[in-house]
Amino acid sequence: MTIKGKAYIMGAYEHPTRLAKDKSVAQLHAECALGALADAGLSKEDVDGYFCAGDAPGLGPLAMADYMNLKLRHLDSTDMGGCSYIAHVAHAAQAIAMGKCRVALITLAGRPRSEGHSGAVPRMRGADAPDTQWEFPLGVATINAYAMCAARHMYQYGTTSEQLAWVKVAASHHAQHNPHAMLRDVVTVEDVVKSPLIATPLHRLDCCVVSDGGGALVVVAPEIAKSLKRPRVKVLGAGESMKGQMGGEVDLTYSAGVRSGPAAFAEAGVKPADIKYASIYDSFTITVVIQIEDLGFCEKGQGGRFVADGNLISGVGKLPFNTDGGGLCNNHPANRGGITKVIEAVRQLRGEAHPAVQVKNCDLALAHGTGGLLGSRHGAATLIMERE
Amino acid sequence: MADRKIPAPGVNPETEPFWTAAREGRFLVKGCASCGKNHWYPRAICPFCFSDRTEWRPASGRGVIYSLSVMKRAPEPYVMAYVTLEEGPTMMTNIVDCDFDALKIGQKVKLVFKPTEGDGPPFPMFTPA
Ligand SMILES: [Zn+2]
Numbered sequence: 001m002t003i004k005g006k007a008y009i010m011g012a013y014e015h016p017t018r019l020a021k022d023k024s025v026a027q028l029h030a031e032c033a034l035g036a037l038a039d040a041g042l043s044k045e046d047v048d049g050y051f052c053a054g055d056a057p058g059l060g061p062l063a064m065a066d067y068m069n070l071k072l073r074h075l076d077s078t079d080m081g082g083c084s085y086i087a088h089v090a091h092a093a094q095a096i097a098m099g100k101c102r103v104a105l106i107t108l109a110g111r112p113r114s115e116g117h118s119g120a121v122p123r124m125r126g127a128d129a130p131d132t133q134w135e136f137p138l139g140v141a142t143i144n145a146y147a148m149c150a151a152r153h154m155y156q157y158g159t160t161s162e163q164l165a166w167v168k169v170a171a172s173h174h175a176q177h178n179p180h181a182m183l184r185d186v187v188t189v190e191d192v193v194k195s196p197l198i199a200t201p202l203h204r205l206d207c208c209v210v211s212d213g214g215g216a217l218v219v220v221a222p223e224i225a226k227s228l229k230r231p232r233v234k235v236l237g238a239g240e241s242m243k244g245q246m247g248g249e250v251d252l253t254y255s256a257g258v259r260s261g262p263a264a265f266a267e268a269g270v271k272p273a274d275i276k277y278a279s280i281y282d283s284f285t286i287t288v289v290i291q292i293e294d295l296g297f298c299e300k301g302q303g304g305r306f307v308a309d310g311n312l313i314s315g316v317g318k319l320p321f322n323t324d325g326g327g328l329c330n331n332h333p334a335n336r337g338g339i340t341k342v343i344e345a346v347r348q349l350r351g352e353a354h355p356a357v358q359v360k361n362c363d364l365a366l367a368h369g370t371g372g373l374l375g376s377r378h379g380a381a382t383l384i385m386e387r388e
Numbered sequence: 389m390a391d392r393k394i395p396a397p398g399v400n401p402e403t404e405p406f407w408t409a410a411r412e413g414r415f416l417v418k419g420c421a422s423c424g425k426n427h428w429y430p431r432a433i434c435p436f437c438f439s440d441r442t443e444w445r446p447a448s449g450r451g452v453i454y455s456l457s458v459m460k461r462a463p464e465p466y467v468m469a470y471v472t473l474e475e476g477p478t479m480m481t482n483i484v485d486c487d488f489d490a491l492k493i494g495q496k497v498k499l500v501f502k503p504t505e506g507d508g509p510p511f512p513m514f515t516p517a
Binding site: 120127128130131132133134135136137138139140141143144145147148149150151152155196197198199200201202245246247248249250252376 | 392394395396397398399400403425426427428429431434435436454455456457458459460461462466468469470472476477478479480481482493494504511
């Protein structure tokens with residue numbers, strides 16, 4: 001059994017807002033759903049499968065499905081943090097392949113910017129979670145959990161702050177062309193390493209933006225895809241996994257991408273060198289370096305050298321990444337960047353990215369994400385897509 | 389520098405012996421009578437062999453810093469860290485009572501219990517040895 005060729009992404013929509021003080025979270029979800037269905041040329045009545053994660057208000061998928069008055073025969077609220085929506089595409093493809101639904105809608109939305117949430121403040125992730133009593137009192141926040149990974153990667157492999165900075169520099173080169181991006185100024189390595197230290201060794205410009213907004217995707221069965229007018233983006237392969245502290249055998253230098261990546265490549269029947277464009281979750285610059293290694297774009301420990309000197313810049317480097325400006329410059333709605341990773345990959349495969357960043361002959365793309373905290377426990381999801 | 393207020397840990401029946409010992413100044417880890425390995429954080433079921441024959445074992449409180457991050461953007465800066473214990477497991481903790489900017493990965497550290505808010509049990513943290 002495989003999902004290869006069993007489903008197509010036919011609708012993709014990124015909400016243009018980055019500050020939504022005048023909207024509710026449910027409204028943002030529904031506006032995203034409307035946008036993605038319109039993009040596909042489908043209506044709400046066509047939807048028979050719905051996917052969302054922890055950003056959706058209410059109990060699992062129930063409240064949002066009821067708000068939108070969907071008539072469903074398949075529901076899935078798998079939550080592994082920011083990469084959930086990448087996994088949702090795979091789960092939708094599985095459900096479609098099994099005949100459980102034919103038109104799957106995936107939504108994400110949130111307004112952390114309006115609500116004043118920041119990755120520098122410790123967040124309680126469930127008072128009854130078994131790790132909470134051992135970790136929450138320590139002040140573990142999003143940024144210092146990732147920063148410990150960066151510190152260890154530097155110690156073990158000689159990765160430098162300047163190399164990490166190149167990830168942000170590349171994202172900013174792309175964001176200058178995106179009118180919706182929160183940060184459109186091109187920055188230099190020096191700008192990044194001279195920005196204030198937030199949690200050593202990460203600086204302010206090593207961090208993604210905090211933005212309101214959201215996105216949605218529509219994944220459909222092959223016969224429906226063929227009836228629609230939009231370019232067809234075929235699901236080729238996917239993988240998912242998680243990694244934690246392994247009972248105390250902690251290793252912060254790699255992610256669960258070491259499992260989700262190879263699984264996706266094996267199912268798709270392609271290799272890293274075949275990928276023309278990659279959306280790589282960029283919560284922080286270090287996230288990109290570790291994931292690129294784990295996906296096999298370079299050897300473990302060589303990620304810092306790989307991303308340096310513009311190697312991630314479209315039209316310049318070997319691996320064009322996050323051509324929308326990514327989470328680092330464009331958008332990180334609900335503090336969860338997975339859906340925007342798929343959306344920009346779809347734009348690239350359709351040839352609808354901004355002309356200044358559009359990858360030529362982009363027929364094979366990857367979207368990969370990390371959810372939760374790379375430094376304690378996280379999920380990973382990888383998706384490989386092809387233009388048909 | 390003012391110390392950061394440390395929230396009290398949410399003790400439950402599975403972990404109560406650890407925190408009771410902590411109140412007496414004793415630092416325990418959980419080990420497994422079946423596979424022999426120590427683990428962190430403490431669990432009733434061994435995360436390595438899934439045996440329920442786990443037991444509390446006294447630990448030395450000595451270790452080395454596996455990684456660390458100085459949280460600069462906080463009202464009172466603090467140090468998130470992982471420390472690898474002499475007994476094997478690597479645990480998430482804070483490094484306290486020292487010059488934060490001088491800390492290094494690989495540095496030897498020793499346990500200190502730090503008071504928590506309210507009537508909470510003291511929390512295991514580390515300081516340079
Ligand atoms: Zn055992």
